[in-house]
Amino acid sequence: MAVASKRLFIRITLIAVLLYVLGGLGLYFYQEKIIFHPKVLQDDFKFRFNQPFEEITIPVNDHEQLSAVLFKADSAKGIVLYFHGNANNISAYAKYAGNFTRKGYDVLMMDYRGFGKSRGKLTQQGMFDDALVMYRLARKRFEPGQIIIYGKSIGTAVATELASIRDCKRLILETPYYSIPDIAGTYGAVYPLNWILKFPLPTYQYLPKVTAPINIFHGTADDVVPYESGKKLAALFKNPADEFITVPGGKHNDLAGFPVFLEKLDSLLEQ
Structure with a gap:
């Protein structure tokens, strides 16, 4: 009886280990589809x-290109x-451009590779490199003191990395995260994500x-990026x-509907 129980225990353990390994392999190879x-x-x-806009296409090579849209303000x-x-x-984020153009700021919005009409393999370093391309494009018309870097959700790490290597007027982050492993940890991740993830995106x-002033907006009811993950950045x-601005009751994609968000954003853009 004891031998049978031991064999059963070993069998169950081996199955559990196999499932764990298979889950880890699945996470590693399919993480892009999970995250993006x-x-x-x-x-x-x-x-x-x-609203007035100009479409911009930047060839990278024969097979890759960056797609961006410049939303234009008056003067x-x-x-x-x-x-x-x-x-x-x-297309899904263009509705937010008006928050800036009505305050006298053009908005340059790019798609990451594999999004929209941008082509090429998506990598973390590639996201950062492409953001730098956008900055250089902006610098053709504006001085660093006229450039605001803005990140929303996954784009907050991209924006922060750019602001850490280039001067700007201000860095504004909407629903940011400490890192992707930090978010996963709040949901009980059981894998060594710092080793597995190709997109750790360590905002922290x-x-x-970053030497420019930083403003962070985060809602207390965020159901994607926990409020606590963003708060740790403060x-x-x-x-x-x-400044860290709390939006009571705000979720992940509805902050623009809260007066505290819009009023504070307006005041920042008027400075």
């Missing part, structure tokens, strides 16, 4: 927005480099290197002008 949910557009797709006093979330494409590593502030 792009909507691809054909090259001949025509954007239509209810622009500066530009916002807007790095969007992990789903869809520029870049934030202390402990890394160095500048007296840095």
Whole structure:
């Protein structure tokens, strides 16, 4: 009886280990599909927005290109480099451009590779490199003191990394995260994500290197990026002008509907 029980225990343990390994392999090889949910557009797709805009295509090589849209303000006093979330494409985020153009800022919004009409393999370093391309494009018209770097959701790490290596007027983060492993940890992840993830996106590593004023918006009811993950970034502030703005009841994608968000954003853009 004892021998049979021991064999059963060994069998169950081996099955559990096998399932754990298979789960880890699945996470490693399919993490892009878990983290990112792009909507691809054909090259001949025509954007239509209810505001002045210019479509920009930047060839990288014969097979890769970056797609971006410049939303235009009347007599622009500066530009916002807007790095969007992990789903869809520029079309889903264009509605937010008006928050900036009405305050005199152009908005340059790019799609990550594999999103919209951007082509190429998506990598973490590639996201950072492409953000730098957008910054250089903005610098052709504006000085660093006229450039605001803005990140939303997954784009907050991209925005923060860029602001850590280039000067800007201000860094604004909407629903940011400490890191992807930190988010996963709040949901009870059982894998060594720091070793597995190709997209750790460690915002916390870049934030202390940012010299521009930092403003973070986060809702207390965020059901995607826990409020606590974003709040941890406030402990890394160095500048007296840095500010963490709590939006009571705000979720992940509805902050623009809260007066506290819009009023504070307006005041920042008026400075």
